[in-house]
Amino acid sequence: MNEYLKNLNRIEFIVTMCCTGRCKHCSEGDHSTGSPHIDTEAAVQAVKDVCSRYDIKSLMTFGGEPLLYPETVAEIHRTAFEMGIPQRDIITNGFFSKDKNRIHEVAMILHESRVERVMLSVDAFHQETIPLEPVEFFADSLKSAGVYVEISPAWLVSESDDNPYNLKTVSLIGRFADKGFDIGRGNVIFPQGSALKNLSEYFLNGDAPQNPYEESPFDIHSLCIGCDGSALNGNIYHKNVLQLVEEYSPV
Numbered sequence: 001m002n003e004y005l006k007n008l009n010r011i012e013f014i015v016t017m018c019c020t021g022r023c024k025h026c027s028e029g030d031h032s033t034g035s036p037h038i039d040t041e042a043a044v045q046a047v048k049d050v051c052s053r054y055d056i057k058s059l060m061t062f063g064g065e066p067l068l069y070p071e072t073v074a075e076i077h078r079t080a081f082e083m084g085i086p087q088r089d090i091i092t093n094g095f096f097s098k099d100k101n102r103i104h105e106v107a108m109i110l111h112e113s114r115v116e117r118v119m120l121s122v123d124a125f126h127q128e129t130i131p132l133e134p135v136e137f138f139a140d141s142l143k144s145a146g147v148y149v150e151i152s153p154a155w156l157v158s159e160s161d162d163n164p165y166n167l168k169t170v171s172l173i174g175r176f177a178d179k180g181f182d183i184g185r186g187n188v189i190f191p192q193g194s195a196l197k198n199l200s201e202y203f204l205n206g207d208a209p210q211n212p213y214e215e216s217p218f219d220i221h222s223l224c225i226g227c228d229g230s231a232l233n234g235n236i237y238h239k240n241v242l243q244l245v246e247e248y249s250p251v
């Protein structure tokens with residue numbers, strides 16, 4: 001077993017970098033409209049292969065906006081369920097269509113995929129460019145379909161800081177709390193990508209939040225597969241993922 005991946009227990013898929021939002025706090029910077037999306041078959045095979053060798057505890061799909069490709073997302077989560085991965089999450093901004101029939105259909109697709117938790121990004125930043133109405137309709141549709149939804153806000157400086165963005169966020173998530181949705185801890189915005197460019201005045205005091213998703217290349221817990229198939233130092237379209245795992249070296 002590759003010693004650098006001996007603690008591997010999680011798989012993440014960046015389904016696409018295309019996004020329906022243009023958030024000023026996005027850690028990924030500007031989103032290209034020409035981004036590819038992960039190939040369904042290759043993604044499914046990668047989940048099966050990794051699970052055949054490792055005890056994977058969690059899987060997450062995100063983007064960009066992953067629900068621009070809901071059928072792919074659903075196949076990944078269905079496979080994760082079949083392979084016995086206990087925690088199966090998606091992070092979405094909830095805006096992939098204005099068509100209520102399609103929104104309802106996607107909620108049903110996710111229900112059937114056995115996704116365990118839909119983490120719905122709602123806050124002052126997302127709602128600057130993403131209309132709330134279709135997001136609320138999607139949340140309601142998921143709830144009726146029996147899918148667990150957790151509202152996941154982004155906080156600026158800290159959850160308790162009373163800057164104007166946080167005050168707006170409190171009001172927005174309150175609408176969901178009033179309807180009985182759980183509010184998760186969300187995350188504190190860190191200085192990277194568009195956030196660094198647009199919100200730099202909030203990161204001046206020297207103790208700006210660190211990127212919580214960074215991990216040591218010498219002890220990888222999470223295998224992240226990009227929307228172009230890239231993973232570790234290679235690509236699952238060109239080599240079996242287990243071979244990439246075997247060959248990985250951080251130096």
Ligand code: SF4
Pocket residue numbers: 019020021022023025026027028031063064065093121126
């Ligand atoms: S923060 Fe999320 S919704 Fe907003 S632009 Fe970035 S990926 Fe899209």
